[in-house]
Amino acid sequence: MTEDLLWPRYAEPGDLAAIEAVPLADRGLPASTYALLVRAAERRPEGIATIVLPDAARRRDPVTRTFAGLLADVHRYANLLREHGVRRGRAVALMSPNCDELLPATLAAQLAGIAAPLNGGLAQDHLAELLRRSGARVLITAGPELAPAVWEKARALAGELDTVLVLRPTGATGPPPPLPVVDGVRTAHLAHRAAESDPHTFAGEPPRSSDLAALFHTGGTTGAPRLAAHTHANEIVDAWTVAANSSFDEDSVMFAGLPLFHVNALVVTLLAPLFRGQRTVWAGPLGYREPELYARFWKLVEDYGVTTMSAVPTVYATLARCPLDADIGTLRFAVVGASPLPAAVRESFQAHTGVELLEGYGLTEATCASARSFPGTPRPGTVGQRMPYQRLTAVDPVTGRDLAPGETGVLTISGPTVFPGYVVGHDERGHVLDGCGKLTGGRLDTGDLAAVDEDGFVHLRGRAKDLIIRGGHNIDPAVVEDALLAHPAVTAAGAVGRPDEHAGEVPVAYVTLAPAATVDEDELVAWAADHVPERAAAPKSVTVLDSLPATDVGKPYKPALRADATRRAVHEALGGAGEADAVVEDGTVVAVVTTSEHDSPRVRAVLARFAVPARVEIRPERSLRP
Structure with a gap:
């Protein structure tokens, strides 16, 4: 692959046409995330790949890995997974806050089989369901040293597992402590157990571009989240379009604070830097949720020469109020996504720091990033221009007809980053995938209302279901x-x-x-x-409210607001005939009224006046003692 083909000029909106004049197949992208890592290790073996902080207070005592060292650990971990029966079509679940061992473990899971990251903050029944859907029998998880609550959830999943491999805190020294016995499950510390594995090569066949690389859950606040499958090609193309940004070079330093169960952390802050041989500074296990991080953030930028970062609007709102007590001249721009950026947050952050906030747009079903903005060329009211080789089109929600530039409809995405489907089962060939109504003729229905202008910039108008x-x-x-x-x-x-x-x-x-x-x-x-x-x-x-409801990665969660509004409406209409509540079940708001048998006919009549799903629960009558 030639560097000219790999790195076209991509600095302003007008570059898009020239980039797409070259067929994607001619660019010679690596076949897999493993091939990408091998390339990085060959080009910059002694270059620093990852800098992982134990926490904000110990920002000057990180664990670092070179690209060659990262590859060696991926080989060790992947060979160990292979010893435990992991093969190409088998998933490996990963449930842990970010730590230095989780980075090579994630890449190793994609090399030996399929990575299935889990958010340890989900309810136990959701975790069990996701594990069942993934088919994983091996779990890589935080141990009691790193995250006791996550470890307890892992132990509760033992009946679904054969092997549990445990991660230690970043910078842990000395022999690992004995692990509690988990009946019927092999347990071991991952790094300790893999120390004798071959660091030079992988014993199995490397993945192909069409093989599945990861299964990411999409949601997780209520109901069982879906598992969206990504191929290696999906992740490689999306990571390359992020890395192709001409504002980046080999000396760029990325800051990462999002959890690795989120696609942005994987694609933007782990895979994309591998393309150019850049280093990434990773926050401690709490990431952007660590209060102490904000008190030391600007010093951290100065210490490590951070060039760019990726976060959600709430992070920038907080940083805009943190005293600027360091030289942050290296910080060229900051990327914001996952939820709409309020103008007040943009203005306050930029006025406070002098650093431009650039909006992006993407979703798990399109791998990660589908639109980006450009430094120095603001397009107010947009979340950026579509990224190379992706087609973003607004369609009529009734007829499915493509709309003209500037017309508002349901936003669709097609192209090489669109996922192959959700996991709906398993057969002799592996995971069974289905678009579940989101895919039609290769087009992904994003569920967003938007207009796309003649230059490919996306103007979001809200969620279609909202x-x-x-x-x-x-x-x-x-x-x-x-x-x-x-x-x-x-x-x-x-x-x-x-x-x-x-x-x-x-x-x-x-x-x-x-x-x-x-x-x-x-x-x-x-x-x-x-x-x-x-x-x-x-x-x-x-x-x-003190804060608006949000998912674990900071996205607005409107079903909770709809539930509150439903509860209030039903409460007013009942006039004391019952106790009104509303819950979110599989994304649908359901009104729930607890009442007596005597009042139930009146309650049902009231509920019938509203076009919302509802159920009545009868309050047990108190027995009268003689």
């Missing part, structure tokens, strides 16, 4: 949110539909406020009414 339908009139929640975000005291906003017996739904909103703000909810309702573009979109209520 549309508020008032008396048959579609209301984009973004127009309500934008109106509220224009208020100087509002720092975040979420608008949803509240069930209404006459209109079907009416808009309501939830907000967070800046510290010391004195505005009340009635004032915010009046403000929104004056600033929304149409009367029908004016929210009926505005509720102030």
Whole structure:
């Protein structure tokens, strides 16, 4: 592969056409994530690949690996996995906060079989279901030294496993402590057990581009999350389009604070730097959730010469309030994604640091990144331009017809990063995959409403399922949110539909406020009414919260807001006839009313007036003692 073909100019929006004039197949990308690592180790064997911090307080005492050292550990770990029966079509589950051993373990799982990262914060039944779907019989997990709570969840999964391989904290020294006995399961410390394995080569066949590399769960707040499959080709192409950014070079330093069960951590901060031989500085096990990190963050940027970082809006909102007590001249730009970026967060971060915030867009089913922004060429109101070789198109939600540039419809993605499907079962050939309604003719339905302009820039308009339908009139929640975000005291906003017996739904909103703000909810309702573009979109209520609900990786979680709005609506309508609640079940909000047998007919009649799923639970009658 020639460097000219590998690294075209990709510095501004106009470069896209020239890049795509060369067929992707001619660029000679590595066949797999393993081949990518081998290439990096051959080109820069003694270059520093990873710098992993034990925690923020010990930022000057990290564990470092060269590219050659990373490859050697991947060989050791993959050969050990092979000894434990892992083969090409078999998944290896990984459940641990970030630590220095988790990085080679993840790549080793992709080499020996298929990596299946799990979020240890999920409910136990969700973890068991994901493990069952993946088919993994080997689990790599945090030990009691690193994360006691995760270790206990791992022990509870023992009945589904043959082998548990344990990770130690970053920088742990001395012999590993004895592990508690887990009945019927082989347990060992991963690095200790792999120390005698061959570091020079992998004993099995290397993966092909069409082989599965990973199974990522997509969600996890309620209901059993789905497992989205990625091929090695999916991950390689997406990582290359990230690395092809002309703002990067071999001297660039990436900061990583997202957990490795999230695709951004894998693709953007682990795989993409391998293409150019860049180093990545990894935060401690809590990542961006470590309070101490923010107190020392700017010093950390100065110490390691951090060039860029990737995080969610809440991280930048916090950093905008952290005193700038270091020289951060190396920080060229910062990338933000996973949820919409409020203008106030962008303005405060950029004013505080002088560092440009660049929005991106992507989702697990399209591997990770599908749109990017460019330094020095802002496109307000967009999340960036589509990335090379991916096709992003808005389609009519009813007919499926492609819409003209600038027209709003459901955003679809096609191209080499679109996943092959969700895991729905297993057969003699391995995992059975299905698009589950998200894939049609190779196109991925993102579920987002968007317009794509003539230059390929994506203008998000909200989630298709988040549309508020008032008396048959579609209301984009973004127009309500934008109106509220224009208020100087509002720092975040979420608008949803509240069930209404006459209109079907009416808009309501939830907000967070800046510290010391004195505005009340009635004032915010009046403000929104004056600033929304149409009367029908004016929210009926505005509720102030300490924080808006979010998933574990910082994405807004609107089902929780819809559930609260449903509970309030049902409570008002019942007039004391029962105790109203609402829960989210597999992404659907269900009203739940607990009442007496006597009041149940009245309750059912009230619930019938709302177009929401509902159930009635009868409260046991108290027995009367003689």
